[in-house]
Amino acid sequence: MSEAFEPTIIAYTCHFCPYEMADKAGEQGLSYPTNVSIIEVPCTGRIDVIHLLRAFQDGADGVYVVACKEGECHHKTGNLVAKKRLQYTKKILDDLEIGSERLEMRYIMTGEVPHFARIAQEMTDKIRALGPNPVKNGGAAHKA
Amino acid sequence: MIVAEQKPLKEIIAMTSPFKKLLIVGCNECVTVCHAGGRKEVEQLAAALAMAAQKDGRPLEIKEVTLERCCDPEYIEQVRPFIDQYEAVLSCACSVGTQYFADTYPTKWALPALNTSFMGGSLAQGIWAERCAGCGNCILHETGGICPIARCSKRMLNGPCGGSTGGHCEVNPDIPCGWQLIWDRLVALGRTPDYAKIMAAKDWNTSRDGGPRKIVREDLTI
Structure with a gap:
């Protein structure tokens, strides 16, 4: 693994508590690694298995979902649905020998502004240690 | 309805790995309702197989198609215009549909992506149970x-x-x-x-x- 490896990380982020905290982190000038690209979703319950797989297929080294804390979902159970879909996707990633540890779920409550930056840093450190997504180093597979 | 579930991914990867051009076919009927082989599951499986190939450095071209029904000859005919471009069909239909592909296109491998389990119905979201043994x-x-x-x-x-x-x-x-x-x-x-x-x-x-x-x-x- 090259020391110069900088991971590409996708953070599917709920529009409510987590995205608001990401926004506020920016307002407050808190920095987080540029490796993380945020995709805002109306609720983490909207995230399907294919969205997580596509991120890895398109070259993400790590993916995490940032949800409202359990019991705090604005749509009642969206984060619980997301948690189950993550578990299902983790099994696929293990079967593919990509590694389920590249996919994580994290929770943020309103007011936890520094937590967003902290999670981004933790995920970046973790994925950097894991190295590149093995799919990226492969051959010429493509979809017709 | 016929209730089925997807085979273990590693088993599907092993059976499809000899092929470079794969047609993945889903079915809009029973296996869509039991979330085993509809359009959504075809898309997920195609993404997983593409990644498996990419990781191993194997070239793999995949086409996804989901037919209205895979247990009637007229729907199976719908892939005839392009099936020759592919080496094998990976069927996400029940085993009836897979056999229809084998019967209709004798020179193409028909591979089952699902284990066809039983005739039954749903008890709740995500739970199915057997009700008829035919x-x-x-x-x-x-x-x-x-x-x-x-x-x-x-x-x-x-x-x-x-x-x-x-x-x-x-x-x-x-x-x-x-x-x-x-x-x-x-x-x-x-x-x-x-x-x-x-x-x-x-x-x-x-x-x-x-x-x-x-x-x-x-x-x-x-």
Whole structure:
């Protein structure tokens, strides 16, 4: 693994508590690694298995979902649905020998502004240690 | 409906890895409803197989298509214009659909992506249970609408076996005893005397004992 490896990380982020905290982190000038690209979703319950797989297929080294804390979902159970879909996707990633540890779920409550930056840093450190997504180093597979 | 589930991904990868051009076909009927082989599952499987190939450095071209139904010849015909561009069909239909591909396109490999499990229905979101064993001679009118063939693990016809305990089956305590269910229904219907009627030994010729079955409706044939 090259020391110069900088991971590409996708953070599917709920529009409510987590995205608001990401926004506020920016307002407050808190920095987080540029490796993380945020995709805002109306609720983490909207995230399907294919969205997580596509991120890895398109070259993400790590993916995490940032949800409202359990019991705090604005749509009642969206984060619980997301948690189950993550578990299902983790099994696929293990079967593919990509590694389920590249996919994580994290929770943020309103007011936890520094937590967003902290999670981004933790995920970046973790994925950097894991190295590149093995799919990226492969051959010429493509979809017709 | 026919209830199926996807085979383990590693098994699918192993069976498809010899091919460089793969047509993945889903079905809009039963396997869509039980989330095993509809358009969404085809998309997920295609993404997973593409990644497996990419990781191994194998070239793989995938086309995804989901047909209205894979157990009628006219729908299977819909892939004819482009099937020659692919080496194999990975069927996300039930095993009926997979066999229709094999029959219709004799020179193409037809690979099953699913394990076809049973005829049943959903109990709740994400949970399905067997309700019919396709014995070919329905006796639900004699058993309160609960099938002893599909719902009794031993297919008993005249009451439960000695393994029925507290309404549960000895095969697995999570399985309700079919005959307990029948008794409860007869009580609810006020038909408990029916329980004492002795059912004759079943003629299994209408089931698999008579070999592969076929129904011909002369009034419908063209």
